Amino acid sequence: MRTTARAIVPIILVVSISLFVEGHNLPGGGFIGGVLTTTAFAIIYVTFGLDFLERGVFGRDPDAELRPTRERVVDVYRRVFAVGLAIAVTSGLAPLVLGYPFLSQSFVVLEGVPLYDHLEVASALAFDFGVYCVVVGGLLTILSVVGAE
Numbered sequence: 001m002r003t004t005a006r007a008i009v010p011i012i013l014v015v016s017i018s019l020f021v022e023g024h025n026l027p028g029g030g031f032i033g034g035v036l037t038t039t040a041f042a043i044i045y046v047t048f049g050l051d052f053l054e055r056g057v058f059g060r061d062p063d064a065e066l067r068p069t070r071e072r073v074v075d076v077y078r079r080v081f082a083v084g085l086a087i088a089v090t091s092g093l094a095p096l097v098l099g100y101p102f103l104s105q106s107f108v109v110l111e112g113v114p115l116y117d118h119l120e121v122a123s124a125l126a127f128d129f130g131v132y133c134v135v136v137g138g139l140l141t142i143l144s145v146v147g148a149e
Helices: 002-021 030-048 050-057 069-097 124-148
Strands: 107-111 118-122
Touching (some): 030 050, 030 124, 069 124, 118 124
Antiparallel strands (some): 107 118
């Protein structure tokens, strides 16, 4: 399981980022990118345990703090959820300030980007990033809390 997890988690994360970036013109976006990222974290959690996430991903020593690891990790996930919600709402309200309808968008075309020859970067990418953070934060909070039971 550990060998398989080391091989598939990076692949899942690359596909997740690709779906997130291409979500405006092709199938994908913040939701499915967030679900795939959560899947990668769940595989890490099941394979290596929560302390591995604390040390390897968050860069903290789980034995150094007084609160249990699970509480600290759930706090991080809740913050990711809250930040994502704030980004999504702000990106929807920003066009209203400029006199455009709610969630209006514009885009810029980037040429010669590595891995992508032609990439359209839409202002809706901020909304997708907010959705991505909401999905990752929400699902990982659920997994951590239910996993504690």
